[in-house]
Amino acid sequence: MAGARRNKSYRLTGIYDRRSREVPFNAEVAEVEVDNPLALDAGEKIVAVRSIRGDPLGRLHAHHQIDEAQYRGGRAFQNDWERAERGPQAVDPTREYVDGTRSREPVTEDQRQAVLRLNRVERELGTDGAALVHDVLVLGLTMDQIGERRAVRTQRWNDYFARRFRECLDRLALIYGFATEGRARRAKQR
Template sequence: MGRVRRNRSYKLAKLHDRRSRELPFNAAVAEVEVDNPLALDPDEKILAMRSVRNDPLGRLHSHHQIDEAQYRGGRAYQNDWERAERGPQAVDTTREYVDGAGTREPVTEGQRQAVLRLNRVERELGTDGAALVYDVLVLGLTMDQIGQRRAVRTQRWNDYFARRFRECLDRLALIYGFATEAGGQRAELRR
């Protein structure tokens, strides 16, 4: 009969390991550190997996091609765009049914502020920069696809679009307040 070990220490991390062991065949994921929703301490972080397959901004950030300020500036732009757009909406079943055409929902203050910020972004980036940021952050296009839309298909143009996109992300970080011009900005932005 074997001897029972009673001094063994148990680690709670092994007991509550909820990470997925198997990923789908075509998964593109990156590890990110997020706030633990079940933590008692508000500063506790956990590692989570984020899908970056249809997220060009997340892919650039996970591969360390853009910094945190650029990433947050891009996410703020995406948030403003989603808030400002007024597209097809679901039918609200809680509202009273009335025959005839439905009235339009009034523009909320959040939508108005988002549109004002987007107008400022377009003025700061210029027409070409705003179109490039829209293509990447809203439509999710790659630099190769942007080149195809503009009828320029060489690697040199792809490199130009990538460099120009990073400059636009620098400007977005400044506009949304995630970076300061005098502080940690690159020399390319000051030219």
């Protein structure tokens, strides 16, 4: 008796597309190129979909309003802010209960270095620039919302805040080492 004959080969003939086909109706997404986590060769890239709905920095980068150095400088600032922040923390039920107070956890070296970098950023950007960067990168406010907080609601002020924010991103790229002084001068001349 002859065995059943198969028409399909066992070899994979194509590469599978793992991107999501359906997104929620109110989603704001952008395609980005990232390192392939399943790659056999180092440096191989794949296209992924990233949500930019609550990410003003990601939205600016996806719409090509800021360059890669500005984007990476903003992400470095956000990373330092998250490391340095010592806000409300969850209660650890494994720790011994004593009078309802919690002992302070020691400051790590990572947190100390992040605070030092943030202090340098504030000195370099000035009070207004540091507040603007904080409003956009930490609180996630738009230029309209920043104008409302400062009681200025015209388009001219929104344009000013956007231009000033890009200048601050240029400065962040310099501080964190993603750009050089010559590149910043050329960008300013444009």
